Ligand SMILES: [Zn+2]
C-alpha cells in the first residue's frame with residue numbers, strides 16, 4: 176500500500192485493491208486490539224467484502240460474517256490472521272442482512288460459539304420476511320405496492336428467495352443465546368442500539384473503536400428503512416409484542432441513530448462492515464461521517480420539498496425527478512421508490528406535507544419547513 180498508515184494500524188495480510196483478502200490489526204487508545212478481516216462474498220457484490228472483526232476479551236469474539244456460501248472464504252481469510260473458526264467463543268451479528276448473517280448456522284456448528292444479536296433480530300427472523308409488513312397501512316405503502324406489482328417482474332423476488340432458500344429457512348430456527356438491548360455489555364465491549372438501516376442494527380464499541388455494521392459506511396450511503404406497520408398476526412405474536420415498530424424503522428429513526436454516533440465524539444474511530452479498504456486505500460474516519468450522511472438526507476428532503484412545490488404530486492413523479500433514469504430499472508427502481516417513500520414519510524410526520532388517501536402529495540404551509548427543526552433536534556451535527 177502506497178500511503179503511510181496511522182501508527183495504530185498494522186497490515187497483517189496484503190490483499191487486492193478492491194478490499195478482498197486484506198487483514199489489519201487496529202489498536203485502540205488504551206491498547207485494545209481488533210483484527211479486521213475482509214470476507215469475500217460468494218458472488219460479486221457492489222458493496223464488496225463484508226468486514227468481519229475479531230477481538231479478545233475472556234476468549235475470542237467475532238462481529239459479523241459474510242454472505243451465504245462464503246464460510247470457506249471466511250476460514251481462509253481468518254487463517255491469514257492465524258485464527259481458526261473453532262477458536263471463536265462468541266459471535267455477534269450487527270444486523271440481519273444476508274451479507275452479515277449469511278453463514279451463521281454453519282459458523283456456530285463449527286465453532287460452538289455463543290450467538291448474540293439484537294432482540295428484534297430473534298423476534299423477526301422467525302417469520303417469512305415478506306410476510307411481516309401490513310402493506311395496506313398507509314396510502315404511500317399502497318402506492319409503493321401497486322408500482323412494485325406494475326413495474327417489476329415478481330420473478331426477481333422469487334428467484335432471490337430460491338437462490339438463498341437454505342439461508343432463509345435456516346435462520347428462522349437458529350437459536351440466539353443472548354438477546355442484546357441498548358447499553359448491554361459483553362466481555363470487552365458495549366452495545367449501542369442504532370436502528371434505521373435495519374430494525375436490529377447495533378454498533379459494537381470497544382474502547383474508542385466503533386464497529387458500525389451498515390449503520391455508518393464510507394463511500395456508500397446506507398439505505399434507510401421505510402416505516403413499518405406490522406401485520407396484525409405478527410404484531411400480536413408474543414415474540415414481537417414488546418417491540419415498537421416506530422422505534423425500529425424509518426428515516427426519522429435512522430437520523431436519530433446517526434445522532435447517537437455523532438454524540439460519541441471526535442476520539443471515536445469507525446470500523447465499518449463494508450469499504451473499510453477500497454480502491455487501494457483504507458477508509459479511516461470518525462463520527463463526522465455520520466453527520467455527512469445526515470446532510471445527504473437533509474439535501475434529499477430539501478429537493479423533495481421543493482419539487483412538491485405548490486401543486487399535487489405523485490410518488491412516481493417525485494422519484495423520476497430525484498433519480499437518474501439509469502437508476503430506475505428493475506430492482507433499482509424499487510430501491511429508489513422506497514428511498515423516496517422513507518423521505519416523504521418523514522416530511523409527513525413533521526407536518527411539511529399531506530398525503531391524500533389516493534396517494535397525491537401536497538405541501539402544507541409550514542414555514543420554515545419543520546424537517547430542518549427535526550434534524551437540528553437530533554444533535555447530528557458535531
Ligand atoms: Zn445491511
Ligand SMILES: [Zn+2]
Nearest residue numbers: 272274389448
Ligand atoms: Zn451489509
